[in-house]
Amino acid sequence: MTSIVLDGLVQGLQLALLSVGVVFVYGLGGVLNLAHGQLAVAGGLAVAILRSARWHPLLASTAGVVVAGSLALLLDRTLLRAAYARRGEERLLLGLILTLGVSFALDGFYALGAPNVALTLRMPSPSLEILGVRVRTASLAVGGLSLLTFAVLLAFLRGTRVGQAIRCIIQNEVGAVLCGVDVERVRTLTLFVSGVLAGVAALAQGFSSFLGPEMGTEFTILAVIVAVVGGVRSLTGTFLASLLLGLVNSALSYTVGTYLTWIVLLTVAVLTLLVRPEGLLAYWP
């Protein structure tokens, strides 16, 4: 029982890492990034390739995260500019279609260029005994990595001027502009941060099982569903939704089969939307 809950929490944290980036970009730019999972895969594959080139694990991981961030930056500076030139639903649609196209292009590129690359990060010992419960060290690593990332993220949002500007834009873009916030620059920074978060999520996936070139779409779908359930603009809501879906997922995979788990998981997500279309928490904390 304890191990199921623990597993669920860790899965939830990993989901949160993946979806926070989507929430950020949507909240700030009004673009739902459907290539987010592919960014994560880019980071993960980069780490795997560098590892096979005998780079130090820490160095390779950092490089992978930077690769994911840079790819997001490139996306922002090139294609998404066209979307940002519009507003409201037009922007959303154009962003949706452009990022969907990018996600396919990247998927094809990975399948073509790195079909057999996969990322697995092994811990020195497979499991530990803590307070009488056997815990996978991988789970500890994922949990620690996620919590550390969120702590840094929160400190950044609460403590720095840029973080303040980000929260300001999420609340009201016009107001932020009137207060002298350079929306475009903050948006670019946010996309970079979301890419970095995707890279970290890829590392977490590498710890808990493995990451292959074909997993981008699955990541994107998970991230988008969690983000929508959590309320597309709320960080805390996303966090809660991730933990909820992580727990449901781990409890169900233990009791019923994989297929039914997916069905129930998605039903939970859809029902949450029906009951609270604003998401669990509608606004930023």
Add this chain to the structure above:
Amino acid sequence: MLRAAAPVAITALLLVAVPALVGGSSYGLRIASLTVIVATYAVAFNLLFGHTRQLFLCIGALAGGGAYGFVLLVRDLRLAPPLALAVVAVGVAAFGAFLSYVSIRRGFGVLFVGVVTLAVSIMFHNLLLGLRQYTNGETGLATRGVGFGLGNAPQEGYLVLVGVLVAALAGHQALLRSRHGLAFQALGEDELSAALSGIDVTRYKVGAAAVASGLIGLVGALYADVNGFISPSVFALGHVDIPVFVALLLGGMRTLLGPVVGAVLFSAVDEVVRPFGQLTVLTYGTLMVVLFLLFREGVVPAVQRVLLRAWARRLRARPTPPGVEGEPVAYVAAPRTVLPPEGRNTASEGGKASARDPSPR
């Protein structure tokens, strides 16, 4: 009236002539059948997304529901094929209408409808895999000989599919030329204004969803019959929804012939890149991005514009040409794309300082 019927009639003639053109090659006929199927899905998706802005990302699931429903009804419940086809079409239509109604009631915007229908299509996929005793899981079902037996007569199968497509096109045109056409036009441009001018938005959207879903379900069932084999992966998102989406964008949203032209172009591109395996996905993605950035309105509106310009030049050269003042090219003449050309919205407000998206829903 005659002039208005010409585009659909010419399309029908061209499509009927295809079997003679491919010279009875079964491979060519198969590709043609698949193209017609994608075109029909795209007609339905045009009604859903182009006209009423309902981003249904479950076309594959609706089609698969039709296909599996049809096969199970005929094979296990021994229903007569025509009856089963009707039951399936009505059932899928009801499901689509339900999705649409719930979305409207809960005030979901484009994005949420997209996410909910995406969830529906993943659920459907897992349902097919899970209910192995009925669906045979990933292995799929052999459907040859079940139903009308079109799988053994590819020529007839192709003609039936063409018949459905032409009927759908004619229906689409009749609908838009009718009293309701104006309502659909208004809805597609601005929902709030449409509602304020007395259009029952809910009724039109749910109606459109029902008709489109019914059509998708029907074609899905026919696909099972013609193809002789169905499996979860032939109705997967990447196999149905994405080609349909790209075909519609390519051909031109909210145009009569856009879905057909787009499907034909898409099939042509697909044939060219197919030998390269994984290159196809890369090509689709790149194509989608490039097309949408540079060529947003689609092929049909662009061609129409060129033709109209040439026509206008001729008109200017001859002050009173005979027979031109009849019917104009009707609604297809100047469709507004969902995403207007650059500068339309931004000119007055300034892209950078624009107000942000008012609501995520």
